[in-house]
Amino acid sequence: xxxxxxxxxxxxxxxxxxxxxxxxxxxxxxxxxxxxxxxxxxxxxxxxxxxxxxxxxxxxxxxxxxxxxxxxxxxxxxxxxxxxxx
Numbered sequence: 001x002x003x004x005x006x007x008x009x010x011x012x013x014x015x016x017x018x019x020x021x022x023x024x025x026x027x028x029x030x031x032x033x034x035x036x037x038x039x040x041x042x043x044x045x046x047x048x049x050x051x052x053x054x055x056x057x058x059x060x061x062x063x064x065x066x067x068x069x070x071x072x073x074x075x076x077x078x079x080x081x082x083x084x085x086x
Contacts, residue, residue: 008055008058008059008062009062012059012062012063012066013066015044015059015063016042016044016063016066019042019043019044020040020042020076020081034079038079039079039080039081039082040075040076040079040080040081040082041081041082041083041084042063042067042081042082042083042084043083043084043085043086044059044060044063044083044084044085044086045085045086046059046060046085046086048060048085060085063083063085064083067081067083
């Protein structure tokens with residue numbers, strides 16, 4: 001059982017890294033542009049209903065904890081991170 005928890009944690013961290021990586025918010029020089037006064041939005045897609053909903057809820061709660069810690073530490077270069085789960 002411990003092995004599955006470790007695997008879920010590693011997967012969660014990997015998904016968060018992918019989710020916050022700059023994809024479409026870059027200018028021509030490859031620099032991410034975030035207007036001042038806005039927040040960075042992170043979305044997590046997971047199963048919240050159905051036969052594996054308990055795993056989806058764990059992923060959602062883990063992401064909420066990680067983003068709360070990130071925002072307490074000052075966010076990403078001073079910008080607050082907003083969370084959306086689907």
